[in-house]
Amino acid sequence: xxxxxxxxxxxxxxxxxxxxxxxxxxxxxxxxxxxxxxxxxxxxxxxxxxxxxxxxxxxxxxxxxxxxxxxxxxxxxxxxxxxxxxxxxxxxxxxxxxxxxxxxxxxxxxxxxxxxxxxxxxxxxxxxxxxxxxxxxxxxxxxxxxxxxxxxxxxxxxxxxxxxxxxxxxxxxxxxxxxxxxxxxxxxxxxxxxxxxxxxxxxxxxxxxxxxxxxxxxxxxxxxxxxxxxxxxxxxxxxxxxxxxxxxxxxxxxxxxxxxxxxxxxxxxxxxxxxxxxx
Amino acid sequence: xxxxxxxxxxxxxxxxxxxxxxxxxxxxxxxxxxxxxxxxxxxxxxxxxxxxxxxxxxxxxxxxxxxxxxxxxxxxxxxxxxxxxxxxxxxxxxxxxxxxxxxxxxxxxxxxxxxxxxxxxxxxxxxxxxxxxxxxxxxxxxxxxxxxxxxxxxxxxxxxxxxxxxxxxxxxxxxxxxxxxxxxxxxxxxxxxxxxxxxxxxxxxxxxxxxxxxxxxxxxxxxxxxxxxxxxxxxxxxxxxxxxxxxxxxxxxxxxxxxxxxxxxxxxxxxxxxxxxxxxxxxxxxx
Numbered sequence: 001x002x003x004x005x006x007x008x009x010x011x012x013x014x015x016x017x018x019x020x021x022x023x024x025x026x027x028x029x030x031x032x033x034x035x036x037x038x039x040x041x042x043x044x045x046x047x048x049x050x051x052x053x054x055x056x057x058x059x060x061x062x063x064x065x066x067x068x069x070x071x072x073x074x075x076x077x078x079x080x081x082x083x084x085x086x087x088x089x090x091x092x093x094x095x096x097x098x099x100x101x102x103x104x105x106x107x108x109x110x111x112x113x114x115x116x117x118x119x120x121x122x123x124x125x126x127x128x129x130x131x132x133x134x135x136x137x138x139x140x141x142x143x144x145x146x147x148x149x150x151x152x153x154x155x156x157x158x159x160x161x162x163x164x165x166x167x168x169x170x171x172x173x174x175x176x177x178x179x180x181x182x183x184x185x186x187x188x189x190x191x192x193x194x195x196x197x198x199x200x201x202x203x204x205x206x207x208x209x210x211x212x213x214x215x216x217x218x219x220x221x222x223x224x225x226x227x228x229x230x231x232x233x234x235x236x237x238x239x240x241x242x243x244x245x246x247x248x249x250x251x252x253x254x255x256x257x258x259x260x261x262x263x264x265x266x267x268x269x270x271x272x273x274x275x276x277x278x279x
Numbered sequence: 280x281x282x283x284x285x286x287x288x289x290x291x292x293x294x295x296x297x298x299x300x301x302x303x304x305x306x307x308x309x310x311x312x313x314x315x316x317x318x319x320x321x322x323x324x325x326x327x328x329x330x331x332x333x334x335x336x337x338x339x340x341x342x343x344x345x346x347x348x349x350x351x352x353x354x355x356x357x358x359x360x361x362x363x364x365x366x367x368x369x370x371x372x373x374x375x376x377x378x379x380x381x382x383x384x385x386x387x388x389x390x391x392x393x394x395x396x397x398x399x400x401x402x403x404x405x406x407x408x409x410x411x412x413x414x415x416x417x418x419x420x421x422x423x424x425x426x427x428x429x430x431x432x433x434x435x436x437x438x439x440x441x442x443x444x445x446x447x448x449x450x451x452x453x454x455x456x457x458x459x460x461x462x463x464x465x466x467x468x469x470x471x472x473x474x475x476x477x478x479x480x481x482x483x484x485x486x487x488x489x490x491x492x493x494x495x496x497x498x499x500x501x502x503x504x505x506x507x508x509x510x511x512x513x514x515x516x517x518x519x520x521x522x523x524x525x526x527x528x529x530x531x532x533x534x535x536x537x538x539x540x541x542x543x544x545x546x547x548x549x550x551x552x553x554x555x556x557x558x559x560x561x562x563x564x565x566x
Contacts, residue, residue, distance in 0.1 A: 007374060007375065007376035007377075008374075008375040008376070010373070010374050010375070010454070011458055011461055012373050012374070012457055012458065012461070012467070012470075013461075013467030013470075014369060014467050014471070015370060015373075015374050017366070018365075018367070018369040018370040019366075021362065021363065021367075022363065022370050022371075022382075025366075025367075025438075026363075026367075026385060026386065026438075029363075029431065029434045029435055030385065030386075030388055030389060030435060030438055031385070033400035033401050033403075033404050033431075033435065034392070034400060036400055036409070037396070037399065037400045037403055079306070082302060082309075083306045083309070083310070085302065086303055087306075090299060090302070090303055092303050094307070098306070098307065098310050099550075100547075101310060101314050101546070102310075102314075103546055103549065104314050104318060104546065105314070106489070107492045107496075107542035107543075107545045107546050107549075108317075108318070108496070108538070108539060108542040109495070109496025109497070109515075109516045109519075109535075109538045110496065110498050110499070111498040111516040111517070111519045111520050112321060112496070112519060112535040112538050112539055112542075113317055115321075115519060115520075115523050115532065116320045116324075116535070119320050119528075119532075120317060120320050125320075126316075126320075127312075127316070147313075150313060151313055151314070151317065154313070154314075170292060173292040174292055177291040177292055178291070183292075183293075183294055183295065183298075187294075208390070208391045209390075211393065212392065212393020212394065212395065212396060214393065214394060214395045214498070214499035215394075215498035215502075219520075219523065232393050232394075232395035232396070232499065233395075235396065236395060236502070236503060239399065239402060239503060242408075244402070244403060244406065247399055247402075248399065248403055251395075251396045251400070254393060254396060255392070255396065
């Protein structure tokens, strides 16, 4: 009876079967494993969890993962917007190739990206040798982690902002120009506010992906404890030591921090929408 | 296709020419340095000792076993997730029930979980440290460090791809066509096969394409769950890591080059789909 109240009637068949397949798959593939992690956390208890996470090495790893993800996503916000703008508004030779290439980080396995970046930026690599005279070292430093995360996060920003630029009404920009606004002023006061929500979503997607990224980072990072050791790597190390409780504690800390961060971004997004007055 | 003219706006609403040149130049350099250079490096490093070494590396028993493993996993995981995605999209897009938004959030959940944490979850659930894992081992069934674990890890990370692509397309198409078919006397199954499926085939192919790319390329989750046993549970991406860590650079990059060619093929097919069937895909439209 209850199901009938929750679901409005439809002449189409197959609701029961499709709903059952979906829920079974969702439960076994997604919910059960997540439950196992959270259940482990409950059994350990918050005090014990805190004790396990509260070490210098783990805090350094967590801070590094979140800081590097934040920096890389901010850089992607800038270049992603520029790339999306150029791809939608300008016609130039090679545009379609660049447009297709934006999805490369989605398609290329992370381990492949990782060893390629590592080979490029290593002291004997092409970029590594070019940057050395400038006193810049990228591989085995935090900057290397930024580079890997910029690679991973770029398509999220571009692909979220690109369709919104395509849908912008040219009329608004024309009105602004007719009223005497210079181009820079129109871009700042007319175009940018309309893109802000999409920029926020793209930023949040890139950030969420970068925080947990592993494959593309570990090769270029050097993995020095307290310096360039990311949180996911620390989970792997703990698992290799068969220290399941410690690994679970770091995993739970990552889940909680990611969740808090996404909530924070959501709050800023709602606040900015209200301020700018866009729905 | 004349050079540097704005696509749809007139002169008053275009950036000054120097700014345009600067933006186009800047993005081209950025894409070349951050996207093309790593891709090119994979191939130059693979061919560092010539074609023969690269091909010899690919015929190593470990590399071939890894390729077999990756292909088997994708051959099972992708169809399974396509069926799950179709079922989820049918239930969510064609019916009205409460809690839909929450359900979509749950389906999308694997995208916001680190692959390493996903692997950790499976080890906690099925590993030797859990009661379920102990029971499984007593009954001679291995999940962790074996095929089922790798399959589950792959299913987890690729779970949202098909459903996510199909749900918006199917919501937009509504259910009037299906209702018409049913009124005319078609069975439910026939309606699905002859009315729904042709409408969503390109979106389905698009979702399957992305799902397959991720299934073959997944590293973090699989690395943890598989235990990376050479010749047994190592997949192509984890074998790339092992070769690389053993300083077998040509072997690592040759295997990586195969994966990179697969990625390029995925991009090519994806771009073709976007050009020819953009109106039938969710990803290329604004919602």
